[in-house]
Amino acid sequence: MYKNPDYEYELIPVSEINAGNGRISHKCAYPALGASIEANGLITPLIVCRSGGRFEIISGFKRFDIIAKNTQAQTDGSVKIKCLVVKDLAPADRLWLNISENAASRGLNPVEEGEALKKLSAFYDKTVVIEKYMPAMSMQKSEYVYNRSASLCALIGDAKTSLVNGKLPLQAAAELVKFSSDEQRAFMDMAAATGMGANLLNETARLLFETAMQYGKTAGEIMAMASIASIIEDAKMTSNQKTETIRVKLHALKRPMYETAMARFRELAGEFEARRISVNPFAYFEKDELSVKFSITSAEDLSARIDALERLKKSRLAEEFLSGRQGGKTTGRKGKTSND
Amino acid sequence: MIRYYPEKIVILNEEKVTNSIVTANILKSVEGRAVPVSYMSEEAIDGLIAETKKNETAYFEGKKTLLITVNRGEFLKKCPGTNEYICCDYYIIDFAQNCPMECTYCILQAYLNNPFMVVYANTDDLFAELESRLSGVAEKKYRIGTGEFTDSLALEHLTQYSKILMDYFADKPNLIVEFKSKTDYIDTFTRYGAPPAGNILISYSMNARNVNLREELKTATIEERLTAAAECVKAGYKITLHFDPIIDYENFDTEMAATIELIFKYLEPSDIVYISLGAFRFIPALADIIAARFPKSRIIYDEFIKGYDKKSRYFRFKREKLFRTVIGLIRRYDPDKKIELYFCMESPEMWNALLPDAPASDEELGGTLYDKCGKCIKTKCG
Numbered sequence: 001m002y003k004n005p006d007y008e009y010e011l012i013p014v015s016e017i018n019a020g021n022g023r024i025s026h027k028c029a030y031p032a033l034g035a036s037i038e039a040n041g042l043i044t045p046l047i048v049c050r051s052g053g054r055f056e057i058i059s060g061f062k063r064f065d066i067i068a069k070n071t072q073a074q075t076d077g078s079v080k081i082k083c084l085v086v087k088d089l090a091p092a093d094r095l096w097l098n099i100s101e102n103a104a105s106r107g108l109n110p111v112e113e114g115e116a117l118k119k120l121s122a123f124y125d126k127t128v129v130i131e132k133y134m135p136a137m138s139m140q141k142s143e144y145v146y147n148r149s150a151s152l153c154a155l156i157g158d159a160k161t162s163l164v165n166g167k168l169p170l171q172a173a174a175e176l177v178k179f180s181s182d183e184q185r186a187f188m189d190m191a192a193a194t195g196m197g198a199n200l201l202n203e204t205a206r207l208l209f210e211t212a213m214q215y216g217k218t219a220g221e222i223m224a225m226a227s228i229a230s231i232i233e234d235a236k237m238t239s240n241q242k243t244e245t246i247r248v249k250l251h252a253l254k255r256p257m258y259e260t261a262m263a264r265f266r267e268l269a270g271e272f273e274a275r276r277i278s279v280n281p282f283a284y285f286e287k288d289e290l291s292v293k294f295s296i297t298s299a300e301d302l303s304a305r306i307d308a309l310e311r312l313k314k315s316r317l318a319e320e321f322l323s324g325r326q327g328g329k330t331t332g333r334k335g336k337t338s339n340d
Numbered sequence: 341m342i343r344y345y346p347e348k349i350v351i352l353n354e355e356k357v358t359n360s361i362v363t364a365n366i367l368k369s370v371e372g373r374a375v376p377v378s379y380m381s382e383e384a385i386d387g388l389i390a391e392t393k394k395n396e397t398a399y400f401e402g403k404k405t406l407l408i409t410v411n412r413g414e415f416l417k418k419c420p421g422t423n424e425y426i427c428c429d430y431y432i433i434d435f436a437q438n439c440p441m442e443c444t445y446c447i448l449q450a451y452l453n454n455p456f457m458v459v460y461a462n463t464d465d466l467f468a469e470l471e472s473r474l475s476g477v478a479e480k481k482y483r484i485g486t487g488e489f490t491d492s493l494a495l496e497h498l499t500q501y502s503k504i505l506m507d508y509f510a511d512k513p514n515l516i517v518e519f520k521s522k523t524d525y526i527d528t529f530t531r532y533g534a535p536p537a538g539n540i541l542i543s544y545s546m547n548a549r550n551v552n553l554r555e556e557l558k559t560a561t562i563e564e565r566l567t568a569a570a571e572c573v574k575a576g577y578k579i580t581l582h583f584d585p586i587i588d589y590e591n592f593d594t595e596m597a598a599t600i601e602l603i604f605k606y607l608e609p610s611d612i613v614y615i616s617l618g619a620f621r622f623i624p625a626l627a628d629i630i631a632a633r634f635p636k637s638r639i640i641y642d643e644f645i646k647g648y649d650k651k652s653r654y655f656r657f658k659r660e661k662l663f664r665t666v667i668g669l670i671r672r673y674d675p676d677k678k679i680e681l682y683f684c685m686e687s688p689e690m691w692n693a694l695l696p697d698a699p700a701s702d703e704e705l706g707g708t709l710y711d712k713c714g715k716c717i718k719t720k721c722g
Contacts, residue, residue, distance in 0.1 A: 143397050144632060213641035255643050257655050285645045286424070286656055288689055 007086045009045065012055055013077040014068055017048060020056035022095045024102070024115040027065065028161040034066050042067065045082040047097065049089060058086065059098040092123040096133070103137045110170055111160045113139060114152035121150070151177045156184045162191070169198040175205035183220045186229070193232035194243040207250045214254065226250050261285070268317040275308035279317065290321055341524055341560040343497050344440035346375060346406035346457065350388065353379040356410050360461035362499050363408050369498045385409065392455050399633060402455025403440055406498070411435075411460035415469050419488065424648035425685040426699055428616070429481075429706025432488040433470075435460055435501055439491045441522055442557040444637040445585055448489065450626040459499055467508060474515060481710035487520030487543070496525050503528045506540055513537040516713045518580060520545065524560040524568040526575075534576030541613060541713065542572045543580040546603065548595035551587050555637060562599050566606040573611045578713075584618030584684050586662050587639055588654060597669055604673040613713055615670060617663055618684030621653040649685065656690065663694055680712045 036043075046060030057064055067081060089097065099116045102108060108116060116137060120129045126146070134141050139149070154177040155163065162168035168176075168191070176184050187208070191201055212219045223229070226249040231242050252259045265281045272279050280291040292312070296302045312318055349366065357363055358379070367377065380388070385407065392398050392405075415434050421427025437458040439448060460466070474482065486492040486505065496502050502519050506528070509517050520543040529542060544565045547555075552562045560568070569579050581603065589595065603612075620639065622630075627640045644652035653659065667681060682705060683690060691698035699705035 141394070143395070210641050213638050214643070216638070257643050257657065258645070286647060286689075287687055 005086055006088060007084050010083055010085050011080040012048065012083045012085075014064075014079045014081060015075060015077045017046070017055045017057060017064065017068075017083075018051065019061060019064065020051070020058075022056075022058060022091075022098050022119070023061045024099060024108070024112045024119065025061050026109075026111045026115075026157075026160045026164055028157075028164065030062050030066065033062055037063065037066050042081050045084045047086060047101070048083045049086050049094060055083065055085070058089070058094045059101045092120075095119055095123065099133075099137065108137060109164050110149065110173070111152055111155070111164055113137065114149045117146055117150045118153050148174055156181050156188070158188045159184050162188065167191075169202055172198075172201040172205040175202075175209045178209055179219045183218065183223070186220065186223055190223075190228055190232055190246070193239070194246065195239045196243055200243060200247070204246065204250065207247075207254055211250060211254045222250075222253065225253060258285075265317075265321075268315070268320065271315070272308060272312055272317070275304065275311070277305055277308045277312070279312065281321065288321075290318070341558070341564060343525075344403075344457075344494060345370060345373060345498075347404040348406070349375055349377045350385060350405055350407045350456070351377060351379050352385060352407075352409040352461075353381055354410060356462040356464065357408055360408075360463060361504065362459060362461040362463060362501060365500045366406070366408060366459070366498045389454055389456065393453075398455040399449060399629075403438060403457050405456045406495075407454070407456040407458045408461050409458060410462040411465070415460070415466045416473055416484070417488075419485075421702060422647075422649040422685065425687055426683065426691065426705055427685060427702040428682060428709060429483070429702045431482055431484045433466070433484060433486045433505070434489055435466065435486055435505070436490040436495060436499070438489075440494050441491060441559045443522070443559065444555045444557070444630055444634040445587070445620060445622065445626075445639055447622070447626060449629045449633070450623055452489070457495070459495060459501070463504060470508070474512070481707050482514070483516045483518065483706060483710055483713070485518040485520055485543070487518070491521050491523060492519035492543075493521040493523045493525040493528075496523075496528055500528065503532065506532070506535060509539060510535045510537055513539050515539060516541065516710060518543045520580075520582065522556060522559040522565065524564040526568045526571045529572050529577055530575045538576075538578075539713075540577060541580050542569065542577045543582060544569050546581050546583050546599055546615075547585075548587070548589055548592060549598045549602075550591065550595045551589050552599070555587070555639060562602055563606075566602055569611075570606040573607065578613050579607060579611050580613050581615045582618075582684075583666055584616060585620035586617060586666060587620045588642060588658060588662060589639075592662065593665055596666060600666070600669040600673065609674040609676070609678040612679045614680035614682060614709055616682055616684045617666055618686075619654055619659040619662060621647065621649075621651040621685070623651055627652070656687070659686075660690060660693055663690070667694060680709060682709065 042063060044060070044063070046064060047058040048055040048060075049058055050056075067079070086094075086097070099108075099120070102112065103116075117129060117134070120133050124133070126143075130141055130143060130146050134146065139145060152160070152163070152173060155173060159168055159173060159176055163170065163173045168188075176187060179187065187205065190196075190204075194200075196204065208219045208222055212222045215222065217225075226246065228246055228249075231237070231245050231249075234242065237245065261281070269279045269281070277292060277294040280293065282291065292309070294305045294308070296305055349370070351357055351363060392402050395401065411434060413434075417432045417434055419427065419430040419432055437448075437454065438452055438456065439446065440457060486502070492502060505517065509515055516539050518541040522545045529540075534540060546562065546565075549562060552559070573579060622640065630637055630640050643655065643658075645655055647653045654662070663683070670679065670681065671677065681695060683695065688698050699708065
């Protein structure tokens with residue numbers, strides 16, 4: 001049965017209002033909301049409750065931020081705003097009122113979802129939060145989603161702002177939370193200096209994390225190994241060049257054997273690429289074979305390709321890749337070279 | 341190690357299941373433990389599975405439920421291989437699915453679509469299928485295992501399935517049966533002793549000491565497994581060992597040496613029929629699961645290539661280095677090469693580099709291993 005909440009409207013001096021602990025929104029600039037309040041005044045009242053002779057915000061933190069920026073409003077009590085004062089609400093209920101109000105009216109951004117889950121978990125068991133409150137916030141009822149969302153609370157302010165503004169993709173943010181504050185700051189500096197797009201930010205964050213795990217080092221140490229700080233400070237490079245250089249360096253750290261093998265291969269195979277036969281080494285990583293491809297459109301083409309194949313047969317490339325590289329072993333299943 | 345007991349048992353309400361010896365064994369084994377038992381229709385069980393799978397904790401929570409049901413498909417399956425790699429021509433009896441242990445690298449995490457511990461109780465169907473497919477194939481060298489979709493012995497204290505299978509194979513000496521495990525369970529083998537046909541092999545998974553401690557959670561330690569193996573030898577069984585997956589891990593040489601030293605502290609080379617070697621490999625979906633379920637595990641963060649089986653695996657050079665180390669350590673204790681060594685899913689190039697007589701086909705390798713079992717069983721190894 002529907003029950004009206006117990007509340008009353010009051011005009012309350014801004015100086016008598018405290019922010020309290022229930023905030024889930026991230027503190028940053030809200031230009032659209034600011035412009036609306038400046039033009040129209042506060043249309044939607046704050047929701048507050050009485051607390052120790054003053055008032056505490058339940059819902060309306062962003063609106064309060066904008067109004068309280070005015071020093072006069074904060075100090076002399078001359079600026080009053082209309083508030084809806086609710087009575088007899090337990091702290092957990094006040095929190096849920098704020099979350100549900102915002103979730104219902106405008107939807108929560110990822111940072112707010114994370115804050116909401118973290119704050120709800122202070123009152124309720126994790127299972128209750130997942131089973132009861134996540135669906136009510138239009139979130140998937142899942143421990144994985146819970147963990148990922150709650151972990152976003154560990155982002156530094158700049159990263160949260162970028163995530164809220166859509167400049168930092170969620171996937172990259174989920175990797176960033178595994179980094180220390182300083183490492184996150186360095187990553188955000190890199191993102192700003194290079195202007196990386198969403199896909200590149202995702203790739204770079206993941207590469208940094210995976211390479212750090214691979215080497216048993218921190219993301220900061222990997223950034224140092226890749227000289228990222230000096231790359232972003234290099235005034236001679238364009239943003240695109242910086243991005244590409246960082247990518248190449250991180251990939252080289254992640255795949256050292258591949259890079260070494262490919263560098264050697266390119267050195268030996270360059271001649272054949274110029275002769276329009278494509279020699280692909282990938283099979284070689286598993287088997288003693290090279291994959292050779294070419295196309296012909298005339299008898300002259302055919303002669304040129306046959307000539308190139310003859311050169312390939314006598315080349316150091318074939319010698320190195322097809323024989324003796326592993327210490328004189330033979331090819332084929334019946335080979336006998338053995339250490340056993 | 342701590343034995344698995346379910347928190348809940350769900351039984352398919354069909355005669356094949358409710359009248360099965362397997363079901364009776366399980367219910368008897370949990371007597372006095374106040375485990376709730378539900379009898380359900382297939383539709384209800386499907387609903388329960390779907391509901392459980394919705395939860396991200398299904399991998400963990402699902403294992404608390406033991407589902408006793410029927411296998412409506414084939415029990416006997418060929419172990420899947422890839423043309424480019426040499427396979428050992430192995431067959432699997434699919435008697436149960438899922439595993440109560442928690443190895444970080446376990447492929448079952450990505451492979452199974454049912455989160456429960458599952459046991460197939462329709463043994464009449466199992467034996468009818470085995471009769472029709474295996475009778476009159478005396479010339480075919482079958483090596484059959486039960487440890488592919490589950491651990492062979494993780495549920496043995498509940499089901500006695502291995503005992504049931506041993507009794508069935510007791511008069512079929514041409515069929516070699518291997519029970520593969522990471523547990524230290526031995527009661528079935530020590531209580532009844534090795535059957536006269538001698539066609540039963542007890543098999544243990546081995547790994548470097550630190551991999552065992554950090555990546556094979558809820559399993560028996562290497563020493564516990566080897567203590568169990570030694571007891572099985574005393575009871576008249578032969579042992580096989582599997583180093584799979586071999587993982588490039590911290591202090592690989594010394595940690596692997598520690599394990600191999602332990603093996604030969606508990607076993608003589610003549611006790612061991614063969615040892616398989618396989619390097620760590622995984623499908624892409626498994627990497628995401630490992631990262632989510634075991635965030636402290638670093639095994640997926642390395643340099644891999646995509647193999648011909650579409651799985652990520654170490655570079656051939658690295659695999660060769662790892663294998664060379666393990667082979668060298670084993671041969672230090674087995675200089676007369678009594679123990680047959682073979683690779684699981686490796687290329688002819690790897691065989692040529694490290695082991696003699698690369699088999700020309702999967703059947704040839706399977707035949708070699710079968711013959712080795714035969715020699716050990718009829719006489720004594722070596």
